[in-house]
Amino acid sequence: MEATITLRVDGEKHELTVDTRTTLLDALRDRLGVTSPKKGCDHGQCGACTVLVEGRRVLSCLTFAVAQEEAEVTTAAGLAGEGELHPVARAFVDNDGFQCGYCTPGQVCSAVGMLREAAEGWPSHVSGDLEGPVRLDDEEIRERMSGNLCRCGAYANIVAAIREAAE
Amino acid sequence: MSETRVMGQPLTRLEGERKVTGRAPYAYEHPLTDPLYLHPVLSTVPRGRLTGVDASAAEALAGVRAVLTPYNAERLAGAGDGEFAVLQSEEVSFHGQFVAAVVADTPETAREAAALVRVEYARAPHDVVLTADHERLYRPVGEDDEGPASDTEEGEVEAALERAEVVVDQTYRTPTEHNNPMEPHTTVAVWEEEPGRLTLYDSTQGVHVVRASVAGVFGLDPERVRVVAPHVGGGFGSKGEAHAHDVLAAMAARVLPGRPVKFALTRQHMFSLVGYRTPTIQRVRLGADRRGRLDVVVHESVEQTSTVQEFTENSAMCSRWMYAAPHRRTRHRMAALDVPVNFWMRAPGEAPGMYALESAMDELAQACGVDPVELRVRNEPERDPQSGAPWSDRQLVRCLREGAERFGWYGRDPSPRARREGDWWVGTGVAAASYPHLYNPGSVAVVRYGGEGVYEVSIGAVDIGTGAWTALTQIAADALGVSVSRVRLRIGDTDLPSASVAGGSSGTSSWGTAIVAAARAFAAEHGGAPAPGAVARASAGEDTVDEGYAVYSFGAHFAEVAVHADTGEVRVPRMYGLFSVGRVVNPRMVRSQFLGGMVMGLSMALHEQSFRDPRYGHVANGDFAEYHVATNADVRDLRAEWLEGEDPRATPMGSRGVGEIGVVGTAAAVANAVYHATGVRVRDLPITLDTLVR
Ligand code: FES
Numbered sequence: 076m077e078a079t080i081t082l083r084v085d086g087e088k089h090e091l092t093v094d095t096r097t098t099l100l101d102a103l104r105d106r107l108g109v110t111s112p113k114k115g116c117d118h119g120q121c122g123a124c125t126v127l128v129e130g131r132r133v134l135s136c137l138t139f140a141v142a143q144e145e146a147e148v149t150t151a152a153g154l155a156g157e158g159e160l161h162p163v164a165r166a167f168v169d170n171d172g173f174q175c176g177y178c179t180p181g182q183v184c185s186a187v188g189m190l191r192e193a194a195e196g197w198p199s200h201v202s203g204d205l206e207g208p209v210r211l212d213d214e215e216i217r218e219r220m221s222g223n224l225c226r227c228g229a230y231a232n233i234v235a236a237i238r239e240a241a242e
Numbered sequence: 243m244s245e246t247r248v249m250g251q252p253l254t255r256l257e258g259e260r261k262v263t264g265r266a267p268y269a270y271e272h273p274l275t276d277p278l279y280l281h282p283v284l285s286t287v288p289r290g291r292l293t294g295v296d297a298s299a300a301e302a303l304a305g306v307r308a309v310l311t312p313y314n315a316e317r318l319a320g321a322g323d324g325e326f327a328v329l330q331s332e333e334v335s336f337h338g339q340f341v342a343a344v345v346a347d348t349p350e351t352a353r354e355a356a357a358l359v360r361v362e363y364a365r366a367p368h369d370v371v372l373t374a375d376h377e378r379l380y381r382p383v384g385e386d387d388e389g390p391a392s393d394t395e396e397g398e399v400e401a402a403l404e405r406a407e408v409v410v411d412q413t414y415r416t417p418t419e420h421n422n423p424m425e426p427h428t429t430v431a432v433w434e435e436e437p438g439r440l441t442l443y444d445s446t447q448g449v450h451v452v453r454a455s456v457a458g459v460f461g462l463d464p465e466r467v468r469v470v471a472p473h474v475g476g477g478f479g480s481k482g483e484a485h486a487h488d489v490l491a492a493m494a495a496r497v498l499p500g501r502p503v504k505f506a507l508t509r510q511h512m513f514s515l516v517g518y519r520t521p522t523i524q525r526v527r528l529g530a531d532r533r534g535r536l537d538v539v540v541h542e543s544v545e546q547t548s549t550v551q552e553f554t555e556n557s558a559m560c561s562r563w564m565y566a567a568p569h570r571r572t573r574h575r576m577a578a579l580d581v582p583v584n585f586w587m588r589a590p591g592e593a594p595g596m597y598a599l600e601s602a603m604d605e606l607a608q609a610c611g612v613d614p615v616e617l618r619v620r621n622e623p624e625r626d627p628q629s630g631a632p633w634s635d636r637q638l639v640r641c642l643r644e645g646a647e648r649f650g651w652y653g654r655d656p657s658p659r660a661r662r663e664g665d666w667w668v669g670t671g672v673a674a675a676s677y678p679h680l681y682n683p684g685s686v687a688v689v690r691y692g693g694e695g696v697y698e699v700s701i702g703a704v705d706i707g708t709g710a711w712t713a714l715t716q717i718a719a720d721a722l723g724v725s726v727s728r729v730r731l732r733i734g735d736t737d738l739p740s741a742s743v744a745g746g747s748s749g750t751s752s753w754g755t756a757i758v759a760a761a762r763a764f765a766a767e768h769g770g771a772p773a774p775g776a777v778a779r780a781s782a783g784e785d786t787v788d789e790g791y792a793v794y795s796f797g798a799h800f801a802e803v804a805v806h807a808d809t810g811e812v813r814v815p816r817m818y819g820l821f822s823v824g825r826v827v828n829p830r831m832v833r834s835q836f837l838g839g840m841v842m843g844l845s846m847a848l849h850e851q852s853f854r855d856p857r858y859g860h861v862a863n864g865d866f867a868e869y870h871v872a873t874n875a876d877v878r879d880l881r882a883e884w885l886e887g888e889d890p891r892a893t894p895m896g897s898r899g900v901g902e903i904g905v906v907g908t909a910a911a912v913a914n915a916v917y918h919a920t921g922v923r924v925r926d927l928p929i930t931l932d933t934l935v936r
Pocket residue numbers: 113114115116117118119120121122123124125134135136137
């Protein structure tokens with residue numbers, strides 16, 4: 076079964092016809108040629124496909140494209156302004172927060188979404204207090220970024236990058 | 243090399259901006275018109291024969307372009323009888339082997355059609371369980387075979403064990419482990435009938451390696467096979483050779499000329515098709531005097547391989563060079579089981595082997611009442627115990643002693659289960675690390691002067707996350723005596739000069755040597771004022787490594803662990819590694835390589851284990867939900883440092899490899915710290931809660 080939908084990706088509007096089984100991730104990668112989000116597992120287990128939907132982090136392999144009609148999707152490629160990097164992405168480069176780079180666009184989107192969650196006072200598993208502002212120390216960053224696997228093991232540098240970008 | 247102005251600088255990755263935005267293209271992502279999608283059908287029995295494949299329902303589905311089965315697939319004269327013999331017979335040799343494949347217009351259709359293919363089997367009895375006394379055990383490398391000997395023997399081992407004042411005799415086990423690079427193995431194949439040319443966009447550690455294998459399988463002139471891999475999402479060994487999926491993608495492309503066929507393995511496929519680390523059962527026997535001076539070292543390892551193709555892990559090798567002892571034996575035995583083909587996984591041999599040896603050394607230290615750092619220092623060999631050659635640059639003692647200082651090792655109470663902090667038992671552990679200097683001669687580099695001070699440097703190397711794009715540019719800049727901005731590096735394509743694999747921590751050594759040779763040739767041929775278009779070409783020589791020396795890297799790992807008194811949960815609040823690897827070409831990236839290796843070692847210690855179901859022969863936990871790897875929250879205070887140095891006997895850059903040593907010994911440091919914290923000696927990885935709660 077097919078459906079014609081409109082996706083808004085990195086500020087651009089696309090009308091496309093998709094199989095209703097198509098995930099947002101496959102619609103982006105296979106149909107629109109937007110390959111910034113990566114496929115590491117296709118099962119919501121690794122975080123490589125993380126994008127921002129209306130500013131919130133979403134695993135694009137776990138949502139159908141048809142469910143994102145008209146939603147504003149931002150990938151790591153769309154985070155940057157013209158000719159410059161988003162501060163989080165910049166901090167990843169400066170702190171060597173990656174090696175092979177395959178988990179990286181997902182890490183960057185996840186970090187941007189996470190910083191907003193923390194700013195809005197969302198507690199995590201390691202927050203001592205469920206109310207009030209979040210103090211984003213390393214333990215909080217590690218916990219909140221643990222949905223994004225990095226097989227190259229760049230975690231220490233990822234935390235350093237996010238700490239730097241958060242300041 | 244005379245002057246090093248660029249090597250040693252902590253440049254950020256040259257391709258960094260493209261990676262953090264996701265614009266660097268990996269194998270699946272090259273823009274190609276009208277691609278088709280392949281989805282395979284895998285065997286569901288561990289051994290037997292196909293008795294029929296019914297593809298009619300799949301073929302009837304709209305959008306299906308081809309269904310490949312053993313009954314219609316191209317016969318591959320050059321495939322041999324190993325893992326490349328894809329769809330060549332009805333024989334099933336392991337669970338998860340290719341038995342058919344569908345190519346369709348969309349990935350959804352391909353997957354649905356693959357599920358409609360009916361496969362019938364005649365099952366045969368199978369055996370997938372490795373045991374220490376398995377009836378099929380054999381000696382992998384016999385007297386007349388090539389390759390490192392399976393067995394070594396010196397002195398009077400049994401007599402020395404008899405008379406030793408202190409003996410450690412223990413068996414250590416490591417499980418099946420899967421590499422699981424973040425980018426699943428992917429091949430996009432395009433076959434052009436005229437002029438008969440195959441292009442593979444491949445996720446590989448060696449474009450020329452894949453080209454040679456695939457050209458051989460299909461009987462093609464290698465010049466007619468092009469392999470492209472500008473960026474690769476990790477490999478850790480599993481992408482060190484072509485695998486069956488490269489062959490399958492190419493076969494499908496040859497059925498559908500002109501159309502790119504995209505084949506990205508799923509995470510689940512990777513548990514049977516792209517290699518893994520064999521389980522090991524290692525018996526280590528150490529005999530020493532009361533002060534911990536070794537008189538005898540025996541390291542015997544039992545490992546598995548597949549019936550399809552042999553791969554030897556060689557876990558006991560490390561005991562040939564680590565410590566001095568007049569009486570020594572190492573031995574490898576293997577059983578060929580009805581399991582998938584095993585292959586390289588980061589530090590094959592050394593990673594499991596040093597877990598066993600360095601755990602046994604800790605047990606010896608405990609038995610003798612000697613500090614574990616001091617015990618290793620006491621057994622430092624002056625020369626390489628196996629060859630008798632002098633060391634080029636053995637810095638193990640410094641790594642241990644200075645590492646101990648920097649970690650804050652000294653002053654600890656050596657007794658186990660002595661330190662309690664709240665609900666947690668706390669302990670510290672140490673282990674040595676080592677990795678041989680491997681070098682592959684024959685890589686070729688070309689230097690071309692483009693005018694206006696800019697040099698183009700070409701070599702078919704691959705960056706799998708090691709930092710090759712940047713490190714090779716730095717090496718080229720120093721070799722040519724120019725700044726980094728004057729070097730245009732080209733890698734990742736068989737259209738470029740031939741290069742060896744990114745494996746065995748040999749990439750930078752082997753390719754860098756070729757680049758230095760090409761730069762020297764360029765200077766000799768064209769002098770200091772070359773004309774635009776001037777070219778020179780050279781290959782990395784056979785005699786680069788000084789044969790008169792034993793060339794190895796060394797290091798020391800220190801770990802602090804906390805084990806929850808009630809639940810047995812293990813946390814690793816601190817890990818520290820101090821390494822000696824010769825000259826460090828790029829400190830920022832070398833540090834990342836060490837840290838990454840240590841994280842994988844931590845993961846090996848605490849998480850990684852593939853459970854093979856003895857009834858059906860498949861891995862029962864074949865995805866990231868159940869095959870656990872270290873996450874961000876597992877890694878706390880993690881630090882890696884190195885001793886400044888250079889080793890011109892290893893390479894003209896003075897550097898040695900850095901990709902694997904970080905994973906060697908790490909698991910032992912963690913296990914030794916767990917013992918110190920709890921008094922429980924775990925000899926069976928990974929260290930899970932149930933082993934610690936008594
Ligand atoms: S690809 Fe979506 S979580 Fe792994």
